[in-house]
Amino acid sequence: MTLLDDPPPPADTGSEYAIIAKGLTKKFNSFTAVDHVNLKVEKGTIFGYLGPNGAGKSTTIRMLCTLLTPSSGTATIAGYDLTSQPAEIRHRIGLVAEKLILYPRLSAVENLMFFGRMYGMEASHLRKRIDELLELVQLTPFKDKLIGGFSSGMRQRVNIIRGLLHNPEILFLDEPSNALDPQSTRFVRDLVKELKAKGHTIILTTHIMEEADELSDRIEIIDHGKIIGRGSPRELKDKFNADNMLDVFLSLTGRGLRDSASDRVVFTGA
Amino acid sequence: MAARNQTLLATWYIAQRDLLDFWRGKMVVAIFVLMPILLMGMFGYMYPTTPKPNTVVETIPSAYPNLRLALVLDDHSSVAYTFESAFTDIAQSQKLFRVLEYPDYVTARQAIVRGDLSGIMRIPEGFGSAVLSGMQGTVELTVDETDAQVAAVVQGEVTTIVGIVSASMSTSIVKSMMGDRMNPTFVIQPVSVSRVPLISGNSSNFQFLAPGFMALTVVMGTLLGVGTAISKEKEQGTMDGLMACPISMTAVVVGKTFAQIIRGLIQAMIVLGLSIVLFGVRVYGSPLLMLLALTLGVMSFVGVGIIMSTFAPDQETAQMMMMLLLQPMMFLSGIIFPVSQLPDWLQLFGKSLPLYYAADAVRRVMVLNVGLDVIGEDLIILVVYAIITMTIALLIFRKTMAK
Numbered sequence: 001m002t003l004l005d006d007p008p009p010p011a012d013t014g015s016e017y018a019i020i021a022k023g024l025t026k027k028f029n030s031f032t033a034v035d036h037v038n039l040k041v042e043k044g045t046i047f048g049y050l051g052p053n054g055a056g057k058s059t060t061i062r063m064l065c066t067l068l069t070p071s072s073g074t075a076t077i078a079g080y081d082l083t084s085q086p087a088e089i090r091h092r093i094g095l096v097a098e099k100l101i102l103y104p105r106l107s108a109v110e111n112l113m114f115f116g117r118m119y120g121m122e123a124s125h126l127r128k129r130i131d132e133l134l135e136l137v138q139l140t141p142f143k144d145k146l147i148g149g150f151s152s153g154m155r156q157r158v159n160i161i162r163g164l165l166h167n168p169e170i171l172f173l174d175e176p177s178n179a180l181d182p183q184s185t186r187f188v189r190d191l192v193k194e195l196k197a198k199g200h201t202i203i204l205t206t207h208i209m210e211e212a213d214e215l216s217d218r219i220e221i222i223d224h225g226k227i228i229g230r231g232s233p234r235e236l237k238d239k240f241n242a243d244n245m246l247d248v249f250l251s252l253t254g255r256g257l258r259d260s261a262s263d264r265v266v267f268t269g270a
Numbered sequence: 271m272a273a274r275n276q277t278l279l280a281t282w283y284i285a286q287r288d289l290l291d292f293w294r295g296k297m298v299v300a301i302f303v304l305m306p307i308l309l310m311g312m313f314g315y316m317y318p319t320t321p322k323p324n325t326v327v328e329t330i331p332s333a334y335p336n337l338r339l340a341l342v343l344d345d346h347s348s349v350a351y352t353f354e355s356a357f358t359d360i361a362q363s364q365k366l367f368r369v370l371e372y373p374d375y376v377t378a379r380q381a382i383v384r385g386d387l388s389g390i391m392r393i394p395e396g397f398g399s400a401v402l403s404g405m406q407g408t409v410e411l412t413v414d415e416t417d418a419q420v421a422a423v424v425q426g427e428v429t430t431i432v433g434i435v436s437a438s439m440s441t442s443i444v445k446s447m448m449g450d451r452m453n454p455t456f457v458i459q460p461v462s463v464s465r466v467p468l469i470s471g472n473s474s475n476f477q478f479l480a481p482g483f484m485a486l487t488v489v490m491g492t493l494l495g496v497g498t499a500i501s502k503e504k505e506q507g508t509m510d511g512l513m514a515c516p517i518s519m520t521a522v523v524v525g526k527t528f529a530q531i532i533r534g535l536i537q538a539m540i541v542l543g544l545s546i547v548l549f550g551v552r553v554y555g556s557p558l559l560m561l562l563a564l565t566l567g568v569m570s571f572v573g574v575g576i577i578m579s580t581f582a583p584d585q586e587t588a589q590m591m592m593m594l595l596l597q598p599m600m601f602l603s604g605i606i607f608p609v610s611q612l613p614d615w616l617q618l619f620g621k622s623l624p625l626y627y628a629a630d631a632v633r634r635v636m637v638l639n640v641g642l643d644v645i646g647e648d649l650i651i652l653v654v655y656a657i658i659t660m661t662i663a664l665l666i667f668r669k670t671m672a673k
Binding site for chain 2: 062065066067068069087090091093095097098099100101102103104105106110114115117118119120146162
């Protein structure tokens with residue numbers, strides 16, 4: 001695997017944290033999706049954010065990505081205030097959502113060029129960056145093929161480098177290995193490790209506990225909108241006297257199925 | 271300044287991407303081209319394409335040629351036969367009716383009920399003796415009333431032909447009574463009407479419909495296009511990607527609007543080209559002014575499309591919402607039916623739709639060659655609509671997207 005050329009921009013805030021959230025809350029009418037969540041994510045680490053379906057993971061991520069306005073609470077992301085400086089934050093974060101942020105009728109390069117331009121990247125620099133990233137995920141031979149014809153593994157690889165185009169300090173990875181074959185899963189996980197090694201801060205959400213265990217430096221588990229467990233994978237396993245993260249997760253969140261249905265059809269994650 | 275440049279660039283790239291995406295959807299492009307063809311073809315051939323005659327003795331054009339008309343002859347006088355053959359001659363030579371002789375009224379009526387005939391003209395017993403004794407002869411007409419449009423045409427055309435035959439009958443009567451002392455036409459019809467067309471040259475009736483269709487097609491395309499563009503991005507998840515980019519939402523909305531305007535204008539050109547080629551429509555006014563009116567027409571609707579698709583949870587709902595708006599608009603904006611024909615409250619509704627003004631402006635420029643002085647009012651109304659709806663759309667879009 002080739003290495004990325006440019007390292008992320010140096011930290012200019014003096015803080016050792018990439019993300020600090022205080023009392024972050026999101027209410028949808030009477031339903032509280034995220035309830036006074038406090039988070040601290042150290043720079044250059046992988047932060048595993050876990051929880052059952054409907055626990056409030058995606059809502060938290062969407063708030064931190066400036067896609068949702070919090071009902072209350074504050075957050076500082078890459079040193080900027082979430083509510084007053086969203087534009088600054090957007091330059092410094094990358095989003096790899098569960099749903100692909102790619103246009104099926106556009107080729108890989110066209111997709112990447114489009115989004116790169118949305119970040120105001122200069123054309124020649126952008127082209128160089130795209131070539132580099134496509135090489136990194138081994139998709140150079142397919143760069144001019146339409147995304148619609150890609151396999152899910154290929155799509156996800158393009159989806160990830162799309163989030164890396166502007167070389168963001170912080171990368172949000174929402175279930176990056178969801179529905180991928182073992183080869184692609186391995187590839188994605190190695191890529192995540194490499195990104196961390198390059199100095200990126202990564203917020204990872206996943207339902208694959210083994211993945212969280214392997215990748216995360218620190219894990220927080222959210223349920224019913226509240227943080228119910230935090231620590232390094234080692235600490236958590238020791239605390240619950242468990243061999244694996246799955247047992248830790250089940251001890252914390254219980255074995256009951258999380259069936260909930262809203263009357264509203266939501267497209268952008270639960 | 272740099273931020274503004276970036277917004278402008280982003281707007282342009284979003285428009286470019288939308289158009290590329292649209293162009294790549296081959297089926298969508300095919301339907302995009304087919305839609306105006308279908309609409310034009312349908313209405314173009316449905317409406318009469320030749321002008322009405324000035325005087326009764328000239329040609330009688332019809333939008334419904336060769337309708338099947340039964341003739342039932344219950345009177346066997348020579349007057350009845352003469353009348354019948356004169357009627358049939360005119361009806362068939364002008365291709366108005368295919369005249370079929372039926373032995374009796376009951377059989378002919380059954381044929382109407384079966385749908386084989388459009389009407390029956392019966393010459394009742396006593397027709398000949400009435401005419402010969404100096405009284406008015408009467409023929410009886412039965413039409414297929416299940417089709418109101420055809421019924422009206424049959425009624426009108428039979429009346430016209432009977433009028434022509436009667437006129438020639440009275441001409442010979444006047445001649446036999448007065449010789450050459452008086453012009454028989456003067457006795458029969460002392461005053462006649464001669465029509466002077468509004469625009470010179472032999473224009474087709476479609477000339478007046480085509481501009482309205484241009485406006486309608488463009489607005490339909492815009493509404494459906496923008497609705498789909500936004501709800502599709504919401505549904506497939508790419509909207510999140512756009513929203514997470516450091517660009518203003520104005521760039522997203524305006525970029526998408528721009529793409530729709532270009533699409534709309536292309537469609538308008540298809541409509542115009544078709545009306546020129548198929549229906550002999552002519553452009554009398556300034557094409558630039560027409561384009562301006564159409565562009566403003568599109569802009570007055572984009573906001574509405576954005577508002578609807580922002581609220582709609584998915585593409586299907588968005589499209590159905592658009593149809594809900596489009597259907598009444600099609601009929602109430604003076605494109606197919608004149609607005610003055612509607613009841614007052616519906617007129618008020620029709621005139622509150624921007625399509626009415628867009629169609630009116632395009633029609634006046636294209637057909638009557640008027641300038642800004644005449645259509646200025648229409649354009650101002652469209653601009654006001656555009657500003658109001660786009661402002662609301664932007665506000666709602668901003669609010670809803672971050673909710």
